[in-house]
Amino acid sequence: MTTIFWMLAGLLILAAFMIVLPPLWRPREIAAADQDQRNIAIARQRLSELQDQLQTGALTRMQFEEQRAELEVALSDDLDIPGQVKASGTKGRWMVFVLVLLVPLTALSLYASLGSYASLDRPSDASAAPGPEDISRMVAGLAARMKSNPNDAQGWLMLGRSYKYLQQYPEAADAFAQAYRLLGDQAEVLLSYADALAMANDGRLSGKPAELVFKALALEPNNMTGLWLGGMAKAEAGDVTGAVQLWRKLEASLPPGSEAQQEIQTLMANVENRVPEEQPTEKAPQDIEVEVSLAPELQSRIGPKDTVFIYAQALSGPKMPLAIVRKQVSDLPLTVNLNDSMAMMPEMKLSRFDQVKLIARISKSGNATQQPGDLIGVIDSVDLADRTRNIIVIDSEVK
Structure with missing residues (x-):
């Protein structure tokens, strides 16, 4: 050089x-x-x-x-x-x-x-980007400043988003609660608070998260995040009609032909078509045992605190996970059991399917939606009646 x-x-x-x-x-x-x-x-x-x-x-x-x-x-x-x-x-x-x-x-x-x-001879700016430890240190510094300045609403919002980025959902919920205390009923504050509470409760919106979501929708009936979370909350509660009404409103707000619109359309079609007499007989709750590891050649590309999503997905229809577990790279290799208790919606759980796809994905952003650059491992089809352990090696990159 x-x-x-x-x-x-x-x-x-x-x-x-x-x-x-x-x-x-x-x-x-x-x-x-x-x-x-x-x-x-x-x-x-x-x-x-x-x-x-x-x-x-x-x-x-x-x-x-x-x-x-x-x-x-x-x-x-x-x-x-x-x-x-x-x-x-x-x-x-x-x-x-x-x-x-x-x-x-x-x-x-x-x-x-x-x-x-x-x-x-110094490394490039890209390689000098702050790592997880640096980010954690900065967030800890922000948290310390908020203790001495507890009436800074924007500071609490920033702290909540930072904790959410780090997947520290209980701490994120506490920070958003402080922002809500100072700012009152503002739709974006309510939805951020609701989402953090739900994530801290394994993705479940029932109870206070749902209450906050519908309060936000009362303030902003066309809020896209509110419509999505509201539909999820109603579907979780078994109100399929109410969920579809909110999602149809969301569908009309999405760009025609976009991937997001297609996904919401598929989700609505799947939910609407599941009338009781046509529903498959539910099998007794059972686990899918999944062992996950990372290919050695990819280990240098990730950090120990990057998020690992392990989930089952229907072979056709919505991409929403039927059961999902969230871990960190530092936990690998690991073995998890996916079951109905991890379902995100009552209408979409493992026991309603005979075969599923198994996916293990590493996300630097912590985003539950698959993005280019994520590292991934897939088993395309697994029979739920097969009780053998399923082994996934994360060995490729999402393009």
Whole structure:
């Protein structure tokens, strides 16, 4: 890195010299004939002016003759100095030697006093991004400041979002509760508080989270986050009709043909089609045992506090997990049991399906939605009647 730096610096200095030095070194001779012609032209113009002044009476004949004689003498003197202008063409060449020595020496002395050679070998900005420990330290500092300034509503909101990013949901809920205490019934505050409470309760919205969601919807009936969470809360409570009503309203607000709209349409279709007489007979609650590990070649790409989602998904229909467990990379390798108690909706749980897809995914952002750059491992089809342990190796990247 240092060698490349000095090569580039040398090339830049050389390019600058090639622009600046040639004009200083090149002789700037002006041909004597050209100079004589200019002097003659000037004398003729002055003579013409004297003649005009004579005709208008501004000059007497004697004054005219005197000034014409002076003009002729001056012109004669000018024409008798060949090479005076030519000699001046060599002036300034001494600057060439000064620049060649002074510019590099000045640049090096300034860099030595103000720059840092060590910085040439430092890693790029991307690799210098704050890691999980740095973020945790910053969040702890913010939490400490909030203790001394408990009436800073925006600070509580920031702290709540920070805890949520770190998947510390109980702490996030406490921070949002403080913001709610200060700001009152604002839709975004209510929904952030409700979401954190639900996540702290394994994703369940029943109780206070649902109460907060519907209070937010009363304030902003078209709030997209509120419509989604409200539909989830109603579906969790078994009110399929109410859930579909909210989701249809959400569907109309989404961009036509978007992935989000297609997913909500599939979810509604699945829920609406599950009338009691058509529902498959529920099997006795059972577990799916899943062992998850990370491929060695991917270990350098993640941090110990990155989120690991392990979940079962229907082979067709909505992508909503039928059962989900959230862990951290530091927990790997691990074994979990997925079961109906981990369902996000009563209508969408393991016991209603014969076969499912198993997925283990690592997310740096902690986002439950799959994103490019996530690391993933998949078993495409698992029979729930098969009681053998299912082994997933996270070995590929989401494109």
